[in-house]
Amino acid sequence: MSKKRIIVVEDEPDMAELLAMRLQREGYIVETIGDGTEALEMIRCSPPDLVLLDLMLPGMPGTEVATKLRNDPRTAGVPIIMLTAKSEESDIVVGLHLGADDYITKPFSMSVLLARISAVLRRSRDIAATSEKVLEVGPMRIDLERHNVEVNSKKVPLTLTEFRLLVAIVSARGRVLDRNQLIDQVLGMNAVVTDRTIDVHITALRRKLGKARKYIQTVRGVGYRLADD
Numbered sequence: 001m002s003k004k005r006i007i008v009v010e011d012e013p014d015m016a017e018l019l020a021m022r023l024q025r026e027g028y029i030v031e032t033i034g035d036g037t038e039a040l041e042m043i044r045c046s047p048p049d050l051v052l053l054d055l056m057l058p059g060m061p062g063t064e065v066a067t068k069l070r071n072d073p074r075t076a077g078v079p080i081i082m083l084t085a086k087s088e089e090s091d092i093v094v095g096l097h098l099g100a101d102d103y104i105t106k107p108f109s110m111s112v113l114l115a116r117i118s119a120v121l122r123r124s125r126d127i128a129a130t131s132e133k134v135l136e137v138g139p140m141r142i143d144l145e146r147h148n149v150e151v152n153s154k155k156v157p158l159t160l161t162e163f164r165l166l167v168a169i170v171s172a173r174g175r176v177l178d179r180n181q182l183i184d185q186v187l188g189m190n191a192v193v194t195d196r197t198i199d200v201h202i203t204a205l206r207r208k209l210g211k212a213r214k215y216i217q218t219v220r221g222v223g224y225r226l227a228d229d
Contacts, residue, residue, distance in 0.1 A: 004049040004121055005029040009039040009065065010083065011057050019052065022110055023117075036060030040068055047078050050121060055084040055095075063098055070099035076157030077147045079120045083108075096200045099159040102187075123164055123186075135170050137226065140212050142167060151212045161186060162205045165198075169216060169226050178223035198224075 006023055010016040011034035020030045031048070033039045037059035043051060051069070055062035062082065069075040081102045082095045095103045101123075102116050135142040139152045147163060149156045158166065164186045168177060177185070179198045187197070202224060206213035217227035 003027055003029045005031070006050045006052060006117070007039065007043055007048045008032045008052045009036070009057065009062065010034060010052070010054045012054075019113075022114070026114060028117075034058070036062060036065045040065050043069060043075055043078065044072060047075050050079045050081065050117060052117075053080055053082050053100075055082060063094070066095075066098040066100065070157065070159060073155060073157050077160055077163065079123075079160045081113075081116060081120060093196055093200055096197060097204060099162075099204070101159060101161045120160070123160065135167065137170055137215055138212060140170075140209070140215065142170060151209060156208050156210075158205070158208060161201055162208070165201050165205055166209075166216075169224055172226060174226050174228070176219050176222055176225045182223065 006028050008016055008019050008023070008030060010019065010032065013034070016032040016034065020032050023030045031042070033042055034057070036057035039053075039057070040060060053062045053066060057065070062084070066080055066082070069078060069080065079101045080099060081104060082100045083104055083106060084095070085106045092103050101120050104113055104116060133143070133145050135144070141150045141153075143149075144167065147160075149158055149163065149166065165182065168182060168185045182198050186201075202216060202218075206216055209216070215227050217225050219225055
């Protein structure tokens with residue numbers, strides 16, 4: 001198996017060096033950069049397997065970097081784990097709205113960070129390993145191998161979490177999935193979770209699906225299901 005490549009976007013040299021050393025020890029290929037604008041260009045030119053993104057950056061804040069990555073088809077599917085000193089639930093929700101696949105507050109345990117990285121990369125591998133390679137519902141076509149979603153033949157750029165959420169709901173074929181089931185299937189046991197986590201991702205997913213959003217049906221007080229065509 002080829003080594004996974006991670007770009008660490010962190011402007012504190014000591015923290016960047018610490019992260020790089022530990023990740024390299026775990027077998028990852030690591031590149032570090034401390035400027036938001038330069039990081040955006042680096043990621044666009046050569047998308048990595050995962051980005052560790054600090055929010056407080058010179059050049060361009062991490063929030064803007066995340067937004068631009070998610071709006072670019074070349075990088076929309078690259079997993080992002082945000083690193084920040086902000087720990088309020090509202091800050092976490094903002095991070096999720098911007099397309100973060102996970103969110104870790106400083107100071108953090110290195111072992112926890114490694115577990116989160118492993119979980120996010122594993123979710124990405126799980127999609128590629130799914131036996132059914134294409135799912136179709138109404139105008140939606142979901143290509144699991146290419147991490148590609150189209151609505152009426154127009155590509156819809158989704159984050160890894162949004163993609164997994166859509167796959168989980170479509171694969172259930174009308175069976176209701178409650179929030180805990182979706183958290184387990186989409187985010188994993190070690191992900192940052194608030195009461196609004198799944199709802200935030202559902203809102204973003206529906207917005208991107210446009211007219212096809214009607215297929216993601218809310219079952220009030222329970223969870224979500226695939227609506228009848």
